[in-house]
Amino acid sequence: MDEITIKGKSYKLPIYLPDATRAVVKSADSLDLQSAKVEGVVVNTYHLMTNPGVSILKEFGGVKKFMNFEGLVTSDSGGWQIFSLIHRSKNVGAITDKGVSFSLGAKKKTIFTPEKSIDVQFGIGSDIVICLDDFTPPDAGEDKIRESVGRTILWAKKSKEHYLKLIERSEMDECSRPLLFAVIQGGLDKGLRKQCAEGLLEIGFDGYGFGGYVVGDNGELDLDISEYIAKLIPDKFIKFALGVGTPIEIAHCFEMGWQIFDCTLPTRDGRHKRLYAFAREPKTLEDLKNPDTHKYLHINREMYRRDNKPISEYCDCKVCQNFSRAYLHHLFNIGDTLAYRLATIHNLRTYTKLIGILRN
């Protein structure tokens, strides 16, 4: 499968979707995304529910119109946020089979359920709706993993039922409905990953996501578990590697069968002065899997102060076509916001270029 059609519009696979968590890829607008050849984004259900809120998005006819972006829009369920805000922080919250309740700062308690997540995602008007999942923390023991897998399946079932209800209620058909994806949890436990995948496959979804946080202490994605999970999903379904990854990890995961990727790395790294470049012109998958193909420029370094070259000689982005490393260095040095924008555009183009090579 090298293409998906949603709501009458086709998108090529594989595809990389930068994270526009709060309906914006930080520091870049939709025209910038277009110039970086970005074909889709991932927005976040939890964040958008909080701000600006569903009623405003509905009033504007969905997030696409709100942010004036015509590409593929996927909404992440908020599962990751439960992990981020509850497991990883001091904010107390509780997860039950019904859903999750937690408070952020001084704000009143928020109740979030699988059904609520689906409701909000319909309000967002996304093309791919993702079931709320119970994130398996990286340090979870077997009992905890088992619990998160069980709950993820339960929530997926509730999500599917609610999704079908909404489809029926809004009289959507095969051509106008958004796709529904579920997320496979289970941490590094292959048995439980398998159990999770089987449970979700039985319910039936359009696509399946690779969930969890499987970046080890060495800071690298666990390729073994990534491949294992890819094999659990029949090829007729779309495979979405949530949160993956570095350019080289995307190349590896593509080879395993993963087709959709979203990751904050290129945009965040850009804002943090780390620019991506190919050390040589990549032409094949093998080139992209080779670590020697990829390099980083820490553009804040003094060595770039007088460097008149573009960030990457193999890049066709508007930044590389028009500005020097020295200029980017200068912009970061004085802290002008243009630095973040240009760095974001360049790094995104590096990712979309990588995707373009994978398609061939």
Added chain:
RNA sequence: CCAGGGGUAGCCAAGUGGUUUAAGGCCGCAGUCUGUAAAACUGCCAUUCGUUGGUUCGAAUCCAACCCCCUGGA
């Protein structure tokens, strides 16, 4: 030449006798970042306070001389 003020790391700058083998910031160097609480964060970066003497148990801090800078005056 006279009168004030001042000389603390590449830069800015706290500190006026012991809690300072000198705070903080910038720069520089080295890192982190993977379904974005990140335009963020973490290390490292002066055994030394213009110089030389002195007082003191103890000085960047007090004293003296000298060197340099700033301001005003001749």
